[in-house]
Amino acid sequence: MAALRRVARGGLAGVTGAAVGALAQFLLVVVVTRAYPVEVAGAFFTSIALALMVAGVAKLDAGNGLVFFIARAETYGYHGVSGYVRAALVPVAVVATATGLLLWPVLGVLALVPPAIAVADVLLAACRGFGSMRPTVLLDGVLLPLSQLALVAAAAMAGLSGASLPLAWALPYLPVVALAALALRGRTPRTPYLPGTARDLWRHTAPRSAAGAIQAVFQRLDIVIVAALGGPVQAAVYTAATRFKVVGQLAGQGLAQAAQPRLVKALADGDLSRVRELYQVTTMWLVLATWPIWLGYAVLAPWLLRVFGPGYASAVPVALVLAATMMAATGCGMVDVVLTAAGHTTASLLNLTAAVTCTLALDLALIPSHGALGAAIGWAGGVLVKNALPLWQLHHRYGLRPFGRHSLAALRPRTWAAA
Template sequence: MPGPDAGSGGGPNLNKLARGGALNLVGAGFAGVQGIAIVSVIAHLYSARLAGSFFAATSLFLILSAVAGLGTDAGLLRWLPRHLALGDRRAAGRTVPIALVPVLATAAAGGLALALAAPWAAGHIGADDPDQVAGMLRVLAAFLPIAAAHDALLAVTRGHGAQRPTVLIDKIVRQALQVAGVVAAAQVSGNAALLALAWVAPYLPCLLAAIVWYRRIARRPVQAAGDGAEPVPFRLLAGDFWRFTAPRSIAQICQTAFQRADIVLVAALSSPTEAAIYTAATRFIPVSQLATQAVQNVMQPAVSRLMALDDKAGAQRIFAVCAAWNLALCWPVHLAIAVGAPVYVGSFGERYAGSGEIATVILAMAMLVATATGARDVMLLMAGRSGLSLANQGTALAVNLVLNVLLIPPLGIAGAALARAGGLLVRTALALVQVRRILGMSPASSGLLWAAGSALTCFGAVPLAVRLAAGDGAGALFAGLVPGTVLYLVLLWFGRERLALTAFTSLLPGRGGQKTAIAVPDPASARSIHVPGN
């Protein structure tokens, strides 16, 4: 469905989003396979006790990495495209150290704190063998500044509109090195510290690659502020950046804690073995989130630019189209996992079955709701509402933690799944209402409904009917998913106009694709727009 003024060169078009999204999807596919592979490798090559302690330790590392990131990924993806859209490349360049220096300082302090607290933390998440877990935590602590710098620099490249660095460096190379390193470490010895080193060491070469890539971008000719305007004072530039980013830094911590704290709590309140089962059972969530991130990575700078140019209609169009694309990608995964939970959980080993199936189904159902409502948080952030994003993330985390403490002791990992599902639904509902009431935007569209109906039919009804008739085995699941997948592709083809899938024809050799542009005002007319920091 072409937008107005298809020939306008002023704004991003859906062909461009499709190209960037397709590239990110390739990376998401690689990362998803490697994410499942690394959990499967650890589950099969190491004891459930050591695997659970490792998953808890790396979850703690990722939470601390989010703390050290200070929300600068969202800040960079909001401010860099805005400066560039208004022709001020100098301000864009000066924003990078404003973000990066505090991140490095915080990461160094966090790494030191983790190293010093390693014995205490190991006593809680690795009670069976605290010395080995303490060794893991010390190794991870040494790499915390490297990981934080790696993530921040890749966010800088995305802010400049370059998607390839994140896809190649983070989604493909880093995770491939992690899988290879974990396999190699298992062949050498079963030492926990060596396992942690194999997992975290790839951040170093990937950081060096990110630095090289950013330097290539930074060497491009720098123009003065548009129309010969005076450069924005450094203090004002930093103030605007951190007024928006400071609430986001806390929200980022809440978001990562929401995704990872339950693994740590299962290890502490139940056992490391249960934490390993829970990690395996819920591994499909990060995999499906990779598809969501693939869409959001191209959506964020486009929405930021349109918001800067006061094009609300263009931003709404991107919101609705990307919501439909996201649902079309994620619902098949969640429905197939829910229907085939016995096969999915059993693939990690017999000891992972049973309670792991219940947790998988609970969270797959919750994820259907979350992925049906679009990138709500992105819309709030790109509109400068980082305070609301913080409130939503904090509320969801509070609900999650309280329910975890109440439900894990009596219900085990099923209780942890119910806790995460509760927090997820609260966060989704809050953001959806806010986007509608404050921004006047909605993810609803005919394409969203078409994708939802198609996915429910092809990955819910069809494989469930086959499972009821033929049993729970892998063969029955395969027999249901193959015709379901074929039918789904056919339905997507018939609904391609509603879903704006015609934008992807630009990927075909020798085809420019249907121009699906979103007209925006001339940047010169938008330079006087005031953009609040929060």
């Protein structure tokens, strides 16, 4: 129960940060769609989607690998753990910087974003590995999106052209990196570098590096494809209608970041009953936190979409597909997190590959004739594949299910009070 309470506290903090971040990102989209023509808004959304997709590839998913090793090292007094931090940070910084330089002709100032995102991700992941969610919540969940909103809004209010938006959006990443480094510095014990540290880290992380790259592509590819096949107007409409999906993604991410170290330790100890409890309780928390949002969005979409302007009212079918898909996805729980915590990184890679393949096939078939709605259907197909495959694998290998007798623990007042 103590571990569950710690996850509850960390998860609640993560979800709170996710709520702040989601609101800030939603308002940023409102500001851009209201202040600039739909073509300019679509071009801006496409460019930041491409920058985030590149950054996601450059991260090499080293952060999750670092959490895995730091959480396990707790048993040994964190002996050699600073070596794991260096082994993760140096390759990521090099790859992200090289990628940014190569893409400068395409992305311009947004080429600064991949190195900053990748380094900050590793630093904040290391903090979570030590059991601290606060830096992730405050820096990535609150400071970054609020700063981006403030600078983009300031550019719009000053009457600056759309060309100024990428710089306003990118600048907040720099202080986030600096503050994340300071947050980790006080938590990492200085220990001697152990032979084989880098080899062990990257042998475990290599399949996840590929999976992380595919996941990054999966999250942002739809906007890029809509822009390529349907034009910037359809990209703007699709981005506006699907902006609410960040609520579910960030809520799940916040809860997963709190639960992942506990899952890794429980699986390392062979404590399957504790894994089952964590999985079922966190699934119920996800459902309780997000299903009311999706139901409300489905009902209110015709009115909510007017916030973006008169050109976005046609996106109601996209909103309905989004709501139904996210309810199905959250009902599966943190399936991929549990699967990778158990060490099945290759299976996770194959699952993501299947999901992206499904999305690409549906996008290419549907976007030319159905525009934003075709992209929504393609994304939905990929999400369902991405969740259904690990759901079956967890049940087949460990007998785990997202709902069961532990689901009721999520409804107990004392559990929430402990949070």
